[in-house]
Amino acid sequence: GAGVSQSPSNKVTEKGKDVELRCDPISGHTALYWYRQSLGQGLEFLIYFQGNSAPDKSGLPSDRFSAERTGGSVSTLTIQRTQQEDSAVYLCASSLEGKAFFGQGTRLTVV
Amino acid sequence: GQQLNQSPQSMFIQEGEDVSMNCTSSSIFNTWLWYKQDPGEGPVLLIALYKAGELTSNGRLTAQFGITRKDSFLNISASIPSDVGIYFCATNTGANSKLTFGKGITLSVRP
Numbered sequence: 291g292a293g294v295s296q297s298p299s300n301k302v303t304e305k306g307k308d309v310e311l312r313c314d315p316i317s318g319h320t321a322l323y324w325y326r327q328s329l330g331q332g333l334e335f336l337i338y339f340q341g342n343s344a345p346d347k348s349g350l351p352s353d354r355f356s357a358e359r360t361g362g363s364v365s366t367l368t369i370q371r372t373q374q375e376d377s378a379v380y381l382c383a384s385s386l387e388g389k390a391f392f393g394q395g396t397r398l399t400v401v
Numbered sequence: 402g403q404q405l406n407q408s409p410q411s412m413f414i415q416e417g418e419d420v421s422m423n424c425t426s427s428s429i430f431n432t433w434l435w436y437k438q439d440p441g442e443g444p445v446l447l448i449a450l451y452k453a454g455e456l457t458s459n460g461r462l463t464a465q466f467g468i469t470r471k472d473s474f475l476n477i478s479a480s481i482p483s484d485v486g487i488y489f490c491a492t493n494t495g496a497n498s499k500l501t502f503g504k505g506i507t508l509s510v511r512p
Contacts, residue, residue, distance in 0.1 A: 294443075320497070321497070321499075323499075323500070325502075330507070332487075332489070332502070332503070332504040332505045333444075333489065333502045333505070335502070338499045340497060340499070341497070346499060381443050381444075383443075383444075385500065387496045388432050388434075388449075388493050388495070388496040388497075388498075388500070389434065389446060389449055390434075390446070390491070390500050391446065392436075392443030392444050392445070393443050394442060394443050395442075395443050
């Protein structure tokens with residue numbers, strides 16, 4: 291498709307398990323963002339990739355969170371040893387020339 | 402870091418009314434973007450502004466890039482129920498710099 295694709299759309303996991311969330315950006319977009327959004331709240335910045343530069347990881351809430359972007363395209367956000375407070379919608383966006391386009395998000399529920 | 406101020410957090414209007422929301426910062430920016438997020442969806446880009454003083458319309462939406470380059474406003478005219486959602490402003494200092502988002506304003510429209 292032409293837009294940003296995220297998978298899975300919903301994920302229920304048990305506390306303590308690891309999860310991987312995937313983002314397929316728009317082809318040719320040089321920048322990629324991950325955000326977290328709790329119900330009714332704003333966008334909490336997690337991490338930013340821009341081309342071949344070192345990623346801006348300043349928003350990652352703990353060392354349980356990590357992300358990588360392989361070949362400047364697909365990105366994976368990994369949360370290790372999930373906690374209930376990790377439950378949220380995780381949004382990915384890709385950007386070209388300063389305009390970001392978002393995926394539909396992955397709703398993560400930790401039980 | 403850069404901060405964008407959007408207030409109030411929530412707005413309640415009557416169908417048919419016009420509404421104006423603004424976004425301010427203490428820093429100067431080169432781009433102002435406005436996004437709308439419908440429930441259960443990712444944010445969608447509404448309007449992009451690139452020059453101080455620029456006024457751009459998209460249907461019933463009008464947005465302006467402030468002369469000082471430190472603010473922007475979004476107007477919605479003749480509101481309808483489907484205007485409900487969260488409206489975010491976003492800025493950056495250049496095409497390859499990280500976008501910063503405001504906390505968003507939740508708009509409710511009473512029929």
